[in-house]
Amino acid sequence: MEIFRYSFMVRAFWAGIASALVTSTIGVFVVLRRMSMVGDSLSHAALAGVAAGMLFGFYPFYGALAFSILAALVVEMVRNTFKRYAEIALAVVASASMGVAVVMVSLGKSFNSDLFSYLFGSLMAVTEEDIRLITVLGFFVLAAFHLLRRQLFLLAFDEETAKLSGIPVNTVNTFFSILTALTVALSVRVVGTLLVSALIVIPAAVSLQLARSFVSALLISNLVAVFSVVTGLYLSFYFDLAPGGTIVLIAAAFLFAVLIVKRKAG
Amino acid sequence: MGLPVVELQNVSFSYGGPRVLEKVNMKVEAGDFMALIGPNGSAKTTLMKIMLGLIAPDEGEVRLFGKNVRSFRQWHKIAYVPQNVGQINLSFPATVREIVVSGLFGRGMTLKGKALEDEVRKALSTVGIESLAAKLIGELSGGQRQKVLLARSLVGSPEALFLDEPTTAIDAESQEEFYGLLEQLNKEQGLTVVMITHDIGMACGMASKIGCVKNGRVDVHENTRDVTEAHIAEIMGYSIKKRRHNGR
DSSP states (O other): OGGGGSHHHHHHHHHHHHHHHHHHHHHHHHHHTTOTTHHHHHHHHHHHHHHHHHHHTSOHHHHHHHHHHHHHHHHHHHHHHSTTOHHHHHHHHHHHHHHHHHHHHHHSTTOHHHHHHHHHOOSTTOOHHHHHHHHHHHHHHHHHHHHHHHHHHHHHHOHHHHHHTTOOHHHHHHHHHHHHHHHHHHHHHHHOTTTHHHHHHHHHHHHHHHOSSHHHHHHHHHHHHHHHHHHHHHHHHHHTOOHHHHHHHHHHHHHHHHHHHHHHHO | OOOOSEEEEEEEEESSSSEEEEEEEEEEOTTOEEEEEOOTTSSHHHHHHHHTTSSOOSEEEEEETTEETTTOOOGGGEEEEOSOGGGSOTTOOOBHHHHHHGGGTTTTOOOOHHHHHHHHHHHHHHTTOGGGTTSBGGGSOHHHHHHHHHHHHHTTOOSEEEEESTTTTSOHHHHHHHHHHHHHHHHHHOOEEEEEOSOHHHHHHHOSEEEEEETTEEEEESSGGGOOHHHHHHHHSSOOOOOOGGGO
């Protein structure tokens, strides 16, 4: 296929599929734990990290990683303080991160075009270094999920029973937050910080509509995300569209189609 | 007689204000069926959470199977059915089998293959829901969901079962069936049962001990005949006819 003759597109597909697998896996747990906005808050932090990288001259990806992990730890800390109002943590982190990002962008007036590629995702911008980081981090996150899948299932279904089963709930929660932060950071290159949250939530939402078991929920979420990314990248290449937006629109169309068909069916 | 399943010594607790439990001393022995009764807000759930180490008391000591609850790690010996059958996320995409298997997670049990399948089948058949194994939790009635939570707690053959108002969200017929199942597990399999309930009839008819929780105190009656209608009225704050479970 012509599209694969371009090395930047091969890199974009590689990074996109890796991001899709990771976001859609974590997304099922995020949605079931009623923390759908966590991706949004962490992506704001990732944007602040990207801006910091550009302002202080280090690789923006590292900035996104560091800031989103820090934000995840702050979310967990604030969530433990306001146990009954968990969303306070997400709102505080999102607002504070956006404040940091805006101040840094205003200080470094010359990096608007670079910043745009992190905001909305970019096909051309995925470098070999990005690919190496995305592959290593993606593998780490998926392996960690595989190892923790039982604990995370029980935590999502019934946190109190999880505690009584000897699961170190606070430790697993903190680790889960860090994994979510890694997922957000590694996905911003292709999808962009503004839309990564959608790639976490929408495939999981589709899977909740269709799944007949937990295993199938994970599989459906993975398939919807990979399909959306592959189709979105393909369309954005041929029609010169922003990849992040195209990917998210396809996933959203998938969700609405499923909702309409299910409503008509009964 | 072996070590008590649960032992509380001088346990006190408050949520920041007045104490809701004051120097509570009580024991649950192996094979007991203890019903905890008391008016709303009398700290029954708090008491059970303290027994299980989910809440740390301000004072006193809690021992589970002879071990201080803070250092207790024999999770396979205990199981808990929470009060939340009505709050289960009905869109949770898990089958009955997957939920029952999750009862083994984190409890130090590493069953695999046929041993795992046998254990799950045994738990499902004990509560009579083998035919529901492939159903999603959201497709079940309240009574069936409660049985799923019971099956999940029984997988791995615990020695003691703690239940917090397990029948609040289910109809009368399912309640009767559920109580029958608990009685069978207690009498035939020797399972120790500690249950918070508002069903005084069940408590008097089925339990071997009744713990009356009120005003921060727990009075344990080792003979349910001691629990008169006048005493129940005093504890619950309203008059009630003492009836026997299943007409007994």
